[in-house]
Amino acid sequence: MAAGLGAALFATSCASGEKKQLVVAFSQANNAEPYRAAQNALMAKLFSQYADVKLVISDAQQDNSRQVAQVETFIRQKPGLLIVAPNERAALTAVMGQAMESKIPVICLERDILQPNYTSYVHSDNVAIGRQAGMFIVDHLTKKYGRPKGQIVAMRGLLGVEGEINRERGAKEVFDQYPEIKIIADPVADWIQAKAKDRMTEVLRAQPRIDVVYGHNDPMAVGAYLAAKELNREKEMIFVGVDGLGGPAGGIKKVMDGILAATFVYPLCVDKAVEIANRILHEPRFNADNDYTIDSIMVTPENAAQMYEKFTVGN
Amino acid sequence: MLDLLRRAQSLAALSGILLLAILISPRAADGSRIFLQPGNLTDILRQISLIGIIALAMTFVILTGGIDLSVGSLLALSTTLTAMALTRAWPHAYYTSHILGAILAAVAVSTLAGALNGAIVSALRIQPFIVTLASMIGVRGLAKWLSSNENIDIGFGRDLAAEFAAVFREKAIVIGSYACAAALFWILLARTVFGRHVRAIGDNEKAAQYAGLPIRRTKIWVYSLSGLLSGFAGVLYAAENHQGNPNAGVAYELDAIAAVVIGGTPLTGGKGSISGTIMGTLIMGVLTNMLRLNNVDSNVEMMIKAVIIVLAVAVQRGRNSIS
Numbered sequence: 001m002a003a004g005l006g007a008a009l010f011a012t013s014c015a016s017g018e019k020k021q022l023v024v025a026f027s028q029a030n031n032a033e034p035y036r037a038a039q040n041a042l043m044a045k046l047f048s049q050y051a052d053v054k055l056v057i058s059d060a061q062q063d064n065s066r067q068v069a070q071v072e073t074f075i076r077q078k079p080g081l082l083i084v085a086p087n088e089r090a091a092l093t094a095v096m097g098q099a100m101e102s103k104i105p106v107i108c109l110e111r112d113i114l115q116p117n118y119t120s121y122v123h124s125d126n127v128a129i130g131r132q133a134g135m136f137i138v139d140h141l142t143k144k145y146g147r148p149k150g151q152i153v154a155m156r157g158l159l160g161v162e163g164e165i166n167r168e169r170g171a172k173e174v175f176d177q178y179p180e181i182k183i184i185a186d187p188v189a190d191w192i193q194a195k196a197k198d199r200m201t202e203v204l205r206a207q208p209r210i211d212v213v214y215g216h217n218d219p220m221a222v223g224a225y226l227a228a229k230e231l232n233r234e235k236e237m238i239f240v241g242v243d244g245l246g247g248p249a250g251g252i253k254k255v256m257d258g259i260l261a262a263t264f265v266y267p268l269c270v271d272k273a274v275e276i277a278n279r280i281l282h283e284p285r286f287n288a289d290n291d292y293t294i295d296s297i298m299v300t301p302e303n304a305a306q307m308y309e310k311f312t313v314g315n
Numbered sequence: 316m317l318d319l320l321r322r323a324q325s326l327a328a329l330s331g332i333l334l335l336a337i338l339i340s341p342r343a344a345d346g347s348r349i350f351l352q353p354g355n356l357t358d359i360l361r362q363i364s365l366i367g368i369i370a371l372a373m374t375f376v377i378l379t380g381g382i383d384l385s386v387g388s389l390l391a392l393s394t395t396l397t398a399m400a401l402t403r404a405w406p407h408a409y410y411t412s413h414i415l416g417a418i419l420a421a422v423a424v425s426t427l428a429g430a431l432n433g434a435i436v437s438a439l440r441i442q443p444f445i446v447t448l449a450s451m452i453g454v455r456g457l458a459k460w461l462s463s464n465e466n467i468d469i470g471f472g473r474d475l476a477a478e479f480a481a482v483f484r485e486k487a488i489v490i491g492s493y494a495c496a497a498a499l500f501w502i503l504l505a506r507t508v509f510g511r512h513v514r515a516i517g518d519n520e521k522a523a524q525y526a527g528l529p530i531r532r533t534k535i536w537v538y539s540l541s542g543l544l545s546g547f548a549g550v551l552y553a554a555e556n557h558q559g560n561p562n563a564g565v566a567y568e569l570d571a572i573a574a575v576v577i578g579g580t581p582l583t584g585g586k587g588s589i590s591g592t593i594m595g596t597l598i599m600g601v602l603t604n605m606l607r608l609n610n611v612d613s614n615v616e617m618m619i620k621a622v623i624i625v626l627a628v629a630v631q632r633g634r635n636s637i638s
Contacts, residue, residue: 070607073358073607090469
């Protein structure tokens, strides 16, 4: 068995050695999250347009030490370019510094690190997304009651995570300006739809009137919807989410289906990263910026079909 | 004789995988094999050190016929405590004493937690699987509660905490720690009365009891040692990752158990060795490195590992029944 395996591996490594290819190594924090799976798929699709580029993806399975080890291994292989979606800021900072020291261009994707150990950092802004969601909710309540008032349930993701902190902060900045808008419950559902359904069921039992559910991601907003539907109360309130992934399981489809009133696209940041990567690899004179911020897009029933086309990878 | 055979078996497996790793290693620009670069070889040793350290004490636990599922959570508790003590406690202490204090506090707490595991296992006679499953859950909760779910950043400044991280993430320190711990635990198992008791309990607890061996005390010590090494691994984890992370070490218990089992210690206990466990740890480490250097898909990597684990154990069992 070992011999067969060895022969198979040997064959693949020989085959890749024959052509001179540019290798892009991508260290992904956790393939199991749909957002990150979508990043992988889009990246593979975009790089496949370049015949001379070979993309290699490693999965750290949400473990810092494993990701550090994988990046170290990549450094040994001396790829033409390294992309890292760090699992956590502090843990990956030093090893990305090592990559830079080894003269490997590094793109830091979506999450930042403690020191600028990268050529470029491509990211979005969760506070801005929270603010956009907050303003959408205030508009809705103003239309509903003639003035900004109402009762909101916030479904929180895993505590202590940047996305959770800032999506909440941005929205609260907006709500705090209106004394008649109140967050009446903010249970923690760890980003998970099934947990959100359970937590929302409890909230529904306790709260006779709810106007808006703001899920810090789409699955939690959907979980809350399912709980409300079970108690025949889904018409009483609207559901707003964040992430706006494409595909049949993503949040955009949920807007098309009338489950979510809106979702806010948390950009994959991959388009920009691939664009920069290719310019670094193919244009020796190209000087990449240090920071690229990608704006979010609001998805409502009006533009959902169009956004679905845009953000669904594959076909 | 039997023991020798089993050890030869693990050694043969390790040699086979090393040979394969060398053969299929991709080459660097200068034509040398990347796998054999000193940097890569020491990478492997550093990467296996934490699991390796935990697996040493896990060998003792499994030798008594027990299991310790709480090691990952204990690592998380210790890593959190280390970072908290470095960044929040004793603002006026001297550098060295502050660092030493932080390490001692973290290791002491996890050792105590391990002792508690051992005490409950031996006094209440509840199965180790259940006791340590409970502490795996409870200790994780404690770590998260203490840190309010936050990662405690150690940072990269010029302060004490950053200094600690800079020293204890050094390859030489990490690998050296593993080597020292391995040597100590090898002596403890192979050359002391305590080691003989550990084996005797796992081999036949009734007989050990009739022979008047201190079963309770030995078990408490064994689980305390597991807590101690998990705590120490937690200190190294804090330095390596520049943070105290209450979510660290998830599923580490499974990696450690896998290393012990691949190294030839059966889950029923009684027979096995530290050198086997070290070889088991190395096999997993070299295998991971080999597959990653060749860019094998990470899902395929998991499937290959599964096959290796079953094969390693099956081959050893086969030999046992023949002899």
